[in-house]
Amino acid sequence: MKMKRVKKEEVKTESATIGAFKKEFDVCAIGNAMVDVLAYADASLLKKHGLTKGSTTLIDEQKAAALYKEMGAATECSGGSAGNTISGIASLGAKTAYIGKVRNDKLGEIFKHDMRAQGIYYNTLPAVMGKSTAQCLVFVTSDGDSKVKSKNVERTMATFLGACQALTRYDIDSEIIRNSKVCYAEGYLWDIEDAREAVRKAVYLAHENNRVFAFTLSDPFCVTRHREEFMELLTSGSIDILFANEHEITAMFEETNLQKILMRLSKLCRVAACVTRSSKGSVIVDHEGNVYDIEAERVAEVYDVTGAGDLYAAGVLYGYVQGYDWYTCGRLGSLAASEVIKYLGGRPLTKLSTLLEKI
Amino acid sequence: MKMKRVKKEEVKTESATIGAFKKEFDVCAIGNAMVDVLAYADASLLKKHGLTKGSTTLIDEQKAAALYKEMGAATECSGGSAGNTISGIASLGAKTAYIGKVRNDKLGEIFKHDMRAQGIYYNTLPAVMGKSTAQCLVFVTSDGDSKVKSKNVERTMATFLGACQALTRYDIDSEIIRNSKVCYAEGYLWDIEDAREAVRKAVYLAHENNRVFAFTLSDPFCVTRHREEFMELLTSGSIDILFANEHEITAMFEETNLQKILMRLSKLCRVAACVTRSSKGSVIVDHEGNVYDIEAERVAEVYDVTGAGDLYAAGVLYGYVQGYDWYTCGRLGSLAASEVIKYLGGRPLTKLSTLLEKI
Numbered sequence: 001m002k003m004k005r006v007k008k009e010e011v012k013t014e015s016a017t018i019g020a021f022k023k024e025f026d027v028c029a030i031g032n033a034m035v036d037v038l039a040y041a042d043a044s045l046l047k048k049h050g051l052t053k054g055s056t057t058l059i060d061e062q063k064a065a066a067l068y069k070e071m072g073a074a075t076e077c078s079g080g081s082a083g084n085t086i087s088g089i090a091s092l093g094a095k096t097a098y099i100g101k102v103r104n105d106k107l108g109e110i111f112k113h114d115m116r117a118q119g120i121y122y123n124t125l126p127a128v129m130g131k132s133t134a135q136c137l138v139f140v141t142s143d144g145d146s147k148v149k150s151k152n153v154e155r156t157m158a159t160f161l162g163a164c165q166a167l168t169r170y171d172i173d174s175e176i177i178r179n180s181k182v183c184y185a186e187g188y189l190w191d192i193e194d195a196r197e198a199v200r201k202a203v204y205l206a207h208e209n210n211r212v213f214a215f216t217l218s219d220p221f222c223v224t225r226h227r228e229e230f231m232e233l234l235t236s237g238s239i240d241i242l243f244a245n246e247h248e249i250t251a252m253f254e255e256t257n258l259q260k261i262l263m264r265l266s267k268l269c270r271v272a273a274c275v276t277r278s279s280k281g282s283v284i285v286d287h288e289g290n291v292y293d294i295e296a297e298r299v300a301e302v303y304d305v306t307g308a309g310d311l312y313a314a315g316v317l318y319g320y321v322q323g324y325d326w327y328t329c330g331r332l333g334s335l336a337a338s339e340v341i342k343y344l345g346g347r348p349l350t351k352l353s354t355l356l357e358k359i
Numbered sequence: 360m361k362m363k364r365v366k367k368e369e370v371k372t373e374s375a376t377i378g379a380f381k382k383e384f385d386v387c388a389i390g391n392a393m394v395d396v397l398a399y400a401d402a403s404l405l406k407k408h409g410l411t412k413g414s415t416t417l418i419d420e421q422k423a424a425a426l427y428k429e430m431g432a433a434t435e436c437s438g439g440s441a442g443n444t445i446s447g448i449a450s451l452g453a454k455t456a457y458i459g460k461v462r463n464d465k466l467g468e469i470f471k472h473d474m475r476a477q478g479i480y481y482n483t484l485p486a487v488m489g490k491s492t493a494q495c496l497v498f499v500t501s502d503g504d505s506k507v508k509s510k511n512v513e514r515t516m517a518t519f520l521g522a523c524q525a526l527t528r529y530d531i532d533s534e535i536i537r538n539s540k541v542c543y544a545e546g547y548l549w550d551i552e553d554a555r556e557a558v559r560k561a562v563y564l565a566h567e568n569n570r571v572f573a574f575t576l577s578d579p580f581c582v583t584r585h586r587e588e589f590m591e592l593l594t595s596g597s598i599d600i601l602f603a604n605e606h607e608i609t610a611m612f613e614e615t616n617l618q619k620i621l622m623r624l625s626k627l628c629r630v631a632a633c634v635t636r637s638s639k640g641s642v643i644v645d646h647e648g649n650v651y652d653i654e655a656e657r658v659a660e661v662y663d664v665t666g667a668g669d670l671y672a673a674g675v676l677y678g679y680v681q682g683y684d685w686y687t688c689g690r691l692g693s694l695a696a697s698e699v700i701k702y703l704g705g706r707p708l709t710k711l712s713t714l715l716e717k718i
Contacts, residue, residue: 040708073446073473073708077434087432106465114432344708349399349432
């Protein structure tokens with residue numbers, strides 16, 4: 001076991017902060033901590049670099065540098081799928097915590113700041129050596145309309161995992177998991193061997209303390225890469241609330257009939273399963289087999305769909321910990337998702353709690 | 360004279376790039392190179408830290424760290440007044456160059472990337488020691504409306520000048536000034552002793568080569584700080600095109616009658632003077648005393664007024680180098696300004712050249 005050496009003062013400050021949060025959370029999230037680098041792009045650039053439109057490709061540091069060089073003028077903001085979700089939940093007004101690994105560099109500082117600025121309890125020790133803080137290059141493309149205001153806006157992501165790869169089970173603070181109503185983790189973590197162990201530890205701790213464990217399948221390619229293990233998680237009863245989009249769930253079950261999938265999910269998930277269908281809205285099935293059809297929220301201009309799925313999960317989980325019925329949870333998901341696609345980036349900087357007036 | 364030591368390879372790469380640009384530019388800009396850190400904020404935070412709403416305060420590194428700690432979740436993007444202007448001109452389709460100092464750190468890299476990604480020729484050697492790349496903390500506040508969609512959106516800036524303070528006359532590449540139709544500099548540079556000398560060198564080079572020198576007064580407080588020297592620049596015939604808003608120009612002339620001010624400006628500026636009046640549009644007076652009244656472009660939702668003045672200058676200067684009449688130049692200014700206030704940040708990431716269809 002490798003231990004990171006940290007200055008005595010730093011540890012002191014970190015543990016001093018913990019008191020202020022009372023260690024009680026509605027939701028804690030575990031994810032790949034990263035900073036998004038967002039720019040509009042031509043589809044030709046994606047093609048040139050072999051990136052599949054609409055999906056996520058894992059890249060190394062060298063490829064990241066090469067891609068960045070050809071990328072347009074960009075804007076940087078904290079991201080990461082579970083990071084966006086927990087940011088949304090915090091913005092809606094719930095008590096939140098986050099576990100994810102950055103390095104002690106500039107982007108790591110930015111990530112930490114953005115978490116804490118929203119009142120999210122974030123205390124994972126940063127890596128002090130090795131690769132730099134993870135970056136996700138997000139290429140926003142639109143079909144046909146040069147003003148990027150059409151409904152066919154898509155985002156293609158190239159992720160350099162960097163310091164995320166240093167996340168281990170020792171980063172899972174059992175105090176946080178024990179004291180969170182829901183523990184949420186992203187499927188992307190499966191791309192890192194040690195992180196899988198970390199998630200398994202979280203599942204164990206959550207269930208040992210009668211907490212709910214929620215999981216997102218993250219990306220169709222991520223499902224392809226880890227289908228067997230994801231299936232094992234599902235069939236073993238590890239996942240109480242599942243999030244997936246249509247592409248991910250059909251890849252998972254190798255089945256295109258959504259009704260059949262939903263019936264299987266109602267038996268596998270102890271609480272519920274939520275399937276998003278982009279502009280067609282979403283479907284939630286609870287453990288009793290009740291199906292809730294939720295319409296998407298209409299948006300006048302779609303600028304960038306980054307974070308739509310993440311924010312949907314935020315709305316649903318916020319609703320769940322507040323005790324709302326599933327239909328209302330789904331509506332909250334739609335509303336939160338509709339808010340993030342009006343901006344560039346995966347985290348709306350405005351307070352989402354104003355959305356609560358709409359339900 | 361202090362010289363910065365740079366690795367041989369780096370210099371080679373830098374000069375190899377120069378050929379590709381043919382060293383001919385429509386506009387070159389000189390400014391404080393910085394990265395903006397933007398977040399929505401409550402007016403109470405500004406009050407607590409003694410920041411005057413709507414204006415720019417210079418802060419040191421320590422104060423910047425303290426302010427950042429209390430700032431909300433933020434988004435980072437390249438900024439700087441003249442940087443935003445040149446970015447707008449490049450986005451409209453003109454050939455551009457920029458001179459401004461960053462450090463060789465992460466934010467400096469981001470700044471350089473964002474410039475070059477737009478095809479802006481940017482080759483100022485970064486500082487390799489001393490203070491870090493400049494940051495501007497931008498607090499976006501709105502009166503009354505919690506959704507930040509009202510018309511009363513304001514931005515308050517706290518600038519840590521950092522590496523900008525290392526800009527000297529030796530950074531003014533005479534090749535660039537000689538080969539640019541217009542050289543544009545920001546008044547903010549007057550806050551740095553050595554930078555004033557740099558601007559004076561640029562004025563000399565521009566006029567020696569029958570080029571046009573344009574200048575912005577930047578900020579009412581900046582005018583208060585440097586009124587005498589700005590006046591000396593104007594009365595000595597250094598400024599061919601002047602940009603100012605109403606607050607700045609009245610502070611400059613200690614006179615509230617805009618008509619009187621315009622008549623004086625028409626005699627002082629060899630080409631023209633442009634006075635912006637926020638939602639009331641702008642007025643341009645040319646050297647013959649002709650006055651052009653230009654309406655503002657209506658925008659449905661104002662998210663953030665950062666960069667409105669900078670983008671107005673971009674539109675006007677683009678129009679000028681393309682040979683448009685002053686009314687059309689002003690309209691282009693209004694259009695470009697209206698575009699940037701729809702987003703968070705001082706640089707629209709979409710192509711501004713689509714705006715040209717509207718004139």
